[in-house]
Amino acid sequence: xxxxxxxxxxxxxxxxxxxxxxxxxxxxxxxxxxxxxxxxxxxxxxxxxxxxxxxxxxxxxxxxxxxxxxxxxxxxxxxxxxxxxxxxxxxxxxxxxxxxxxxxxxxxx
Amino acid sequence: xxxxxxxxxxxxxxxxxxxxxxxxxxxxxxxxxxxxxxxxxxxxxxxxxxxxxxxxxxxxxxxxxxxxxxxxxxxxxxxxxxxxxxxxxxxxxxxxxxxxxxxxxxxxxxxxx
Numbered sequence: 061x062x063x064x065x066x067x068x069x070x071x072x073x074x075x076x077x078x079x080x081x082x083x084x085x086x087x088x089x090x091x092x093x094x095x096x097x098x099x100x101x102x103x104x105x106x107x108x109x110x111x112x113x114x115x116x117x118x119x120x121x122x123x124x125x126x127x128x129x130x131x132x133x134x135x136x137x138x139x140x141x142x143x144x145x146x147x148x149x150x151x152x153x154x155x156x157x158x159x160x161x162x163x164x165x166x167x168x169x
Numbered sequence: 170x171x172x173x174x175x176x177x178x179x180x181x182x183x184x185x186x187x188x189x190x191x192x193x194x195x196x197x198x199x200x201x202x203x204x205x206x207x208x209x210x211x212x213x214x215x216x217x218x219x220x221x222x223x224x225x226x227x228x229x230x231x232x233x234x235x236x237x238x239x240x241x242x243x244x245x246x247x248x249x250x251x252x253x254x255x256x257x258x259x260x261x262x263x264x265x266x267x268x269x270x271x272x273x274x275x276x277x278x279x280x281x282x
Contacts, residue, residue: 103274105273160211
């Protein structure tokens with residue numbers, strides 16, 4: 061079962077930052093937070109993951125609260141190609157990923 | 170391109186047919202996975218292989234039969250499927266089973282008539 065809660069859908073204006081929240085209040089100390097996205101009918105694409113520190117890569121930033129009960133994925137300058145379903149997953153390294161239903165992000169021109 | 174390829178990309182089969190889905194990864198990974206994604210449902214993990222041994226089988230019906238001949242190739246053999254088995258079948262790989270990040274192929278869109 062998914063251990064995360066995400067909004068069903070969000071809109072974001074093109075060029076603005078997209079902030080996607082995720083609640084994972086039952087996360088345990090050795091579980092990581094992963095983010096993937098899936099563009100319609102394609103395979104999921106890895107975005108970023110973290111344990112307790114904030115992380116940044118060329119795609120996005122991941123902000124994890126100090127108590128680790130929630131996190132936010134930030135796409136700094138959303139483009140139309142960022143329209144996708146975004147999945148927040150908590151998982152011990154290599155244990156089963158539960159993708160849940162994710163957040164459907166629509167970037168609006 | 171993720172380094173994981175799947176063939177065919179689309180497949181239509183009757184309930185009495187036998188077909189196979191193929192996955193190949195060019196990443197040197199040791200773990201491979203089959204997922205099923207039905208319409209408007211979350212991805213469901215079907216099988217996990219680590220170093221060519223099946224380590225997880227999530228109560229998948231026997232009409233789905235996986236095969237992992239080596240660490241780069243994974244097959245899903247299909248026989249006597251039902252229309253409700255129509256779905257997107259995704260293959261993924263990771264460095265190790267405990268390696269975290271999984272790389273996904275583009276999937277095979279299967280329709281069972």
